[in-house]
Amino acid sequence: MDNLLEIRKLNKSIGSLQLLDINLSLEPGYIMGLIGRNGAGKTSLIKTILRLYQKDSGDIYVNGYNMETEEKEAKNEIGFVLDESLFEDNLSIEANGRLFGSLYSRYDHSLYLQFCERFGLLPKQKAGKLSKGQKNRFQLAFALSHDAKLFLMDEPAAGLDPLFRRELLGYMQDIVESGKRSILFSTHLTNDLDQIGDYIILLDEGSICLELDKEELGDRFYIASGTREQIEHTFGPNVICRLYEPYKSSLLIEFPKDGQLKGLAVTRPSLEDLMYYLSKGGFIK
Numbered sequence: 001m002d003n004l005l006e007i008r009k010l011n012k013s014i015g016s017l018q019l020l021d022i023n024l025s026l027e028p029g030y031i032m033g034l035i036g037r038n039g040a041g042k043t044s045l046i047k048t049i050l051r052l053y054q055k056d057s058g059d060i061y062v063n064g065y066n067m068e069t070e071e072k073e074a075k076n077e078i079g080f081v082l083d084e085s086l087f088e089d090n091l092s093i094e095a096n097g098r099l100f101g102s103l104y105s106r107y108d109h110s111l112y113l114q115f116c117e118r119f120g121l122l123p124k125q126k127a128g129k130l131s132k133g134q135k136n137r138f139q140l141a142f143a144l145s146h147d148a149k150l151f152l153m154d155e156p157a158a159g160l161d162p163l164f165r166r167e168l169l170g171y172m173q174d175i176v177e178s179g180k181r182s183i184l185f186s187t188h189l190t191n192d193l194d195q196i197g198d199y200i201i202l203l204d205e206g207s208i209c210l211e212l213d214k215e216e217l218g219d220r221f222y223i224a225s226g227t228r229e230q231i232e233h234t235f236g237p238n239v240i241c242r243l244y245e246p247y248k249s250s251l252l253i254e255f256p257k258d259g260q261l262k263g264l265a266v267t268r269p270s271l272e273d274l275m276y277y278l279s280k281g282g283f284i285k
């Protein structure tokens with residue numbers, strides 16, 4: 001089966017940012033999280049996939065359709081939740097559904113109204129008057145109503161109240177459950193990704209610097225803590241970085257060998273821990 005998203009050798013300069021040689025593929029049925037520091041290029045990548053920014057080079061395929069030469073077919077497969085609204089602010093939620101739904105071959109207006117009701121949205125309300133969290137719900141309701149296969153979401157949980165945020169994570173899992181749809185979403189909320197992400201892409205200054213299968217996280221990386229001397233004397237090319245902090249000395253290691261961490265306290269890093277160590281170790285800026 002085709003990947004729902006396939007990006008090959010994508011390059012794009014935007015201001016001082018350069019998205020550099022981005023290669024990505026996402027099969028149906030999975031959630032991929034895009035993480036990275038402020039300004040790493042997460043939003044720019046999502047906008048470039050959507051052709052809101054024109055790429056400089058490379059190819060993007062959505063459910064097998066070329067985003068450049070088969071744009072209409074490719075966009076038909078994409079649902080999005082973005083920070084900026086691409087809808088008509090002066091029109092009601094209902095009218096926006098009718099207007100933009102006409103652009104999608106599988107749009108179902110009654111399903112859209114059901115999702116609006118489920119998400120607590122009043123169909124008569126003007127789109128431009130929605131709060132940040134309501135805008136995300138509105139976009140999600142629309143994306144769910146045109147049978148999108150690839151969901152692109154830029155920080156969808158930002159600005160959501162804790163209750164809806166938890167619900168959103170459930171909806172995201174529902175989206176991929178059938179094994180026919182996938183989600184690529186950017187986030188700073190690594191706890192959310194710890195919960196629902198299958199794959200993780202770490203962007204740094206416009207480049208992918210780490211690709212992780214979440215299952216792999218626990219087996220691949222470990223944090224080992226001990227005295228400064230113990231940490232200094234733990235050697236090997238798989239030691240990624242050592243941190244000497246006032247309250248503890250520790251190291252991040254990849255695929256440790258038997259006995260290599262003898263005498264040290266070993267834990268498995270969360271995503272946040274991993275980003276912290278990679279950043280402190282100078283692997284990400």
Ligand SMILES: Nc1ncnc2c1ncn2[C@@H]1O[C@H](COP(=O)(O)OP(=O)(O)OP(=O)(O)O)[C@@H](O)[C@H]1O
Binds near residue numbers: 015016036038043045
């Ligand atoms: N429209 C634009 N015009 C000029 N430069 C831009 C534009 N969009 C993005 N950039 C450049 O790209 C950089 C990365 O921005 P982007 O929004 O993609 O980062 P991000 O990883 O999503 O950050 P954050 O986590 O803060 O949302 C910006 O710092 C800026 O230099």
